[in-house]
Amino acid sequence: MAMTYVQKVIAKACGKPSVAVGDVVEPEVHLAMSHENAALVINQFNEIYKETGLDAKVWNPERIAIIFDHRVPAESSKTATNQKKVREFVAKQGISKFHDIRGDEGGICHQILPEYGYVRPGKVVVGTDSHTTSHGALGAFAFGIGATEMASVWTLGNILNVEVPATIKVNVTGKFLQHVGPKDLILHLIGKLTAEGANYKVLEFHGEAIKNMKTSGRLVICNMSVEAGATSGIVPPDEETLDYLKNVAGVSDTIEIFGPDSDAQYVQTINIDVSSLSPQIACPHTVDNIKPINEVSGKKINQIVIGSCTNGRLDDLEAAARILKGKKVARGTRMLIFPASWRIYREAMHKGYLADLADAGAIICNPGCGPCLGVHQGALGDQEVALATTNRNFKGRMGNPNSEVYLCSPDVAAASAITGVISDPRVGG
């Protein structure tokens, strides 16, 4: 039977020759990721073992990753106590892929996993975070689950009751114009599909523009696939994937890659030519409320945020630094930068990007989720407006239901920082 990429991954993880869309299966999990919410997972894990008379041991401590990122360093005693509880569990269970609050190896989970080579093509990855879809950038079938489901994975090593999803093929052709890139592509696609258009489905990315895209860009489009409701967004692995794993993530073992069958069945095919794509903006309060930049330019912005698991990578900081070097952040606008990991922070520091940004008046925050989910830093005041390279603009997302969040690329964010209003980086700059 001809299979899509995700069907092949699931079949392998189930030890079956093939699986059909709609089959209910229990694939083996290659990597199970959590962040601070591991505190709840531990609670549910202990509930599972309660009164069984069995020793509560995770199925495989090598296959579990825990990364502190959502509120680092802890913003409250409650968080600090949760983090302490997780540390104790990690030590007791011998979990090796643990990234504590440290300047040498910390960062946002969706950056740490690829950076450390924890994600492998062709494998099943689950995470207690909806943006676990990011890891489809390396050819994994990666998706978000809840804490109780994770406790079940920690116990059994399989994910129960997975329904093999149908796949939408997304063919991306053409070459991006200057200052237009992966973020604009995915915002455009979400606008086309709507917030629920890919619910229960997988987006499989193909085409010349994907082939030429670096892993950092692929992480952006897979990260935000969930904003169209997709279970996962996947780029079938290729030379770039192998190159990233070897040269960036330092993986030395041999990696086998495969693609979908050429006659695989897709529920839908979407063709996008990026050659004429302009910068795209997601307007409040839904991610699918997409407008081309000319329809919103001039909008006054109080806070600009560059960072997150979507656009806090080295090339994002480089793009922003190039635009802001020698310029100033407009008075009346504040700018926050939070790199996706400490490795990126250090690289951006050595290359001088952080100095350029700070000289322009930006605040360089520590790597982590920061203002993205509105609990740690950079909350908005009533009626304030933010422009951010993050991935969600839901009401209240940046800590205040009486504020607005617009989403954009790093280029747009940087150009707008100079003017204090939403500005097209292709003009002036």
Add this chain to the structure above:
Amino acid sequence: MGKVVFKTGDDISTDIIYPGRFMATVLPTETPQYAFADDADFNKKLKSGEFTPNSIIVAGQNFGCGSSREQAASCLKGYGLVIVAKHFSRIFMQNSINLGLQTVICPDIEANEGDELEIGDNFVLNKTTGKKFNSEPLPKARQAIIDAGGLIPYTKALLMKRAGK
């Protein structure tokens, strides 16, 4: 049988159901106090205990979109609420099943606050208006988790079986 106590539109995100700033609170016994925390009026009504268990929230498309935070399901479960929506976002739906929060997929539902609904196996009857709507049954595999009383007892049974107990 239950009364509709709250009606919402499409794309109600987990940031609305359970705002991110309360995410350090994780235990299902403690999360209900923050359900719909940014809607001061509804949050107060929930906390006042004026709604009986099986009271109903009626919602539009894509209820529970956004984050995987399980608190969004556990905070509603704490009040014994039933959610009838046109459809649900995937992770929220799975979390609800795992925790035993009752969700009903009813694509054409029409109901207003105050209406009495009867929830059958494959229908929702609005007793106030007399209109009946088809609901979508859950896939068998998910029903099995509900029948076991949630994912914790379901996993526990599998664990015991593997351990030969």
